[in-house]
Amino acid sequence: MDKLRGVIEQHSRWQDLDLYVERIETFVYTDFSSALENAKSMLETIAREICDDRKVTVTKRSGVNGLVKLACSALGYTGDHHVTQISSALATIGQQMGNLRTRIGVTAHGKTLDQLKERNNLVDDFTRELLIDSTEIIACFLIRGFEVDHGQPAVAEEAELKQADYMKNTEFNDFWDDGFGEFTMGDYVYPASEILFNVDVKAYTTEFDAYKRDKAAGIIE
Numbered sequence: 001m002d003k004l005r006g007v008i009e010q011h012s013r014w015q016d017l018d019l020y021v022e023r024i025e026t027f028v029y030t031d032f033s034s035a036l037e038n039a040k041s042m043l044e045t046i047a048r049e050i051c052d053d054r055k056v057t058v059t060k061r062s063g064v065n066g067l068v069k070l071a072c073s074a075l076g077y078t079g080d081h082h083v084t085q086i087s088s089a090l091a092t093i094g095q096q097m098g099n100l101r102t103r104i105g106v107t108a109h110g111k112t113l114d115q116l117k118e119r120n121n122l123v124d125d126f127t128r129e130l131l132i133d134s135t136e137i138i139a140c141f142l143i144r145g146f147e148v149d150h151g152q153p154a155v156a157e158e159a160e161l162k163q164a165d166y167m168k169n170t171e172f173n174d175f176w177d178d179g180f181g182e183f184t185m186g187d188y189v190y191p192a193s194e195i196l197f198n199v200d201v202k203a204y205t206t207e208f209d210a211y212k213r214d215k216a217a218g219i220i221e
Contacts, residue, residue: 001025004136011147017042017139024135028128035128039135040064046142047071053146068138075145166197172211175220 001021008014008021020042027034047067051058054074058067166173173193180192197204214220 001132001136004139007140007143011143013147014046014143017045020045024132028132032128036131039132043068043135043138046139050074050142050146068142071142072145075142166194169208172208175211176207 001024004021005018008017020038023038024035024042027038043064044067047064047070048058050056050071051067051074056070056074058070062070173191176193176196177191182189182191183195193204196207211220
């Protein structure tokens with residue numbers, strides 16, 4: 001589940017989901033009922049977290065399919081939107097996880113020793129991959145949809161905001177550039193203040209604050 005691990009790593013809010021991922025990967029071939037249980041629980045956790053953040057009411061009886069639909073709705077997708085339809089269709093697989101888990105689970109209906117040995121053979125590799133891959137796709141979609149819609153600026157927007165902050169301090173920038181000049185790298189030329197701002201904004205802020213203090217004290221005209 002490398003794709004999901006990558007998404008979780010990008011968004012620290014979801015870091016605790018790593019526990020589910022580890023369990024799924026650990027048990028997918030040795031105890032598939034446990035892998036299923038964790039896959040189902042992970043989807044429920046993601047959907048409930050999104051609904052809770054958006055103040056969408058979730059009933060205790062909501063299944064995986066219903067929770068995914070509610071989460072899509074919370075993200076702004078209507079019931080007839082193709083994203084909701086595709087996601088809920090994939091999540092329908094989750095509805096079957098419970099039935100399958102009952103058939104192959106260790107504690108289900110007091111299985112005999114022979115049944116315990118053979119229970120994992122009831123699920124072929126293709127079915128395992130289908131269930132786990134579907135879980136990963138839905139999880140990645142929901143997390144990404146939530147984070148994009150949660151007010152996090154895109155990379156281009158962040159750069160634009162940073163540049164706007166830099167341009168507010170033209171007087172200090174000119175003072176810093178007068179002291180350190182410009183730096184040439186091949187065909188590119190950058191003023192010292194812009195380099196400091198983009199490389200180490202904390203250092204830029206420290207020097208800017210010092211500049212304001214010295215100016216207020218009359219040290220700098």
